[in-house]
Amino acid sequence: MGSARLQAIWVIARRDFVAVVFSRAFIFFLLGPLFPIIIGFFAGAVGASVQHDLDKAVIGVAMPAQQGERLVAARNAMIDHMAGNVPDMQVIADIAPGSAFDPRAVLKKRQMSAVVTGTLDAPVITGTQGKVDDWSGMIAMFAGRARSDHPDQYPEIRADVVATSAAHEHSGQVVTAQAGQLLLFLLTMLLAGMVLSNLVEEKANKIIEVLAASIPLDALFMGKLFAMLGVSMVGVMVWGSGYGMMVLAGARHIPLLATPAVGWPLFLALGFAYFAMAYLLLGSMFLTIGGMANTVREVQTLSMPATMMQLVVFFLASFALARPNTWIEKLAEVFPISSPYAMLAHAAEHPSLMPHVLALGWQALCVAVMVRGGAAIFRRNVMKSGGGKKAKRAKLAEAAA
Structure with missing residues (x-):
């Protein structure tokens, strides 16, 4: 990838990141999920107090x-x-x-x-x-x-x-794996939609066509993906800090999960990496959908199958937990969309690290392929909607010359 293309990706990513993070709407977006967390904190405190009296x-x-x-x-x-x-x-x-x-x-x-x-x-x-x-x-x-x-x-x-038996320890790690998969799924589904809304808004305002005429489309798509990924990371850090403050404030009733096989520091690092890959994979799908759609109604119609497929692959990765060392588990780990969920569960149950290196490389390759495909579809639609008569006239003028 040339330096000019990398520069274009950086410009688009910085532009979108600054535009979203420093907006008033983003502040309310960050505060939205904190309210159910706070309500859950107080509800859990009351429930823990009752449970403490019952289970003395x-x-x-x-x-x-x-x-x-x-x-x-x-x-x-x-x-x-x-x-x-x-x-x-x-x-x-x-x-x-x-x-x-x-x-x-x-x-x-x-x-x-x-x-x-x-x-x-x-x-x-x-x-x-x-x-x-x-x-x-x-x-x-x-x-x-x-x-x-x-x-x-x-x-x-x-x-x-x-x-404690080995079966009990593995059972605890399975619970950790399930919790990690669920949190990864919720964060991805909550945040990935920003990519689609951002693209549809700029497409409606014709801004995206101006940008597409200035820089390569795949660089444009990649810049938007990484910008929204950076925005999502900001949200995750804010919500994680809120959770940490509640723990420090005395939320001892929050249940402790079993230690994953790779240890908590590496498990959290892999969690961030797989969240990034899951976000980029789903975001590239949404960018492709945005490239094919011309109206908001078409976006809603086309995005529904992608959302349903995301649910299916999440259930596939969850089902693979109960079928270790089978073709179902291998399918969940290899299929790009379900791979982040399945490999995060793998980190909770197995201490080996090499499978994660291979999985992250495979997922990054799939992101690149999907971005290229989405850019090609979008380029075709932009050329189709960007004034086809002018293109025909230019071709006729060239033929006449």
């Missing part, structure tokens, strides 16, 4: 010789002097010496977060790794208080960790 953590205690009652009494005596959310403790069994007791079975059958067994001198806490890490020190303090002979000495806690 309970620790079961099963110790011999009424030691469990003494541990619970120590907890009740110290709770007023403790900060934070202290779980409830409930005696579930008074174990006779030598009798068998399976705390893991209790965790499977009863709504309890952990079970404390053993004795006050050697407590054993059974639970997930997170619960064990959070509550071991607290249980040691309660057990030290409950012992009458050494109330100021904390016993050593032995942990019986209920390990």
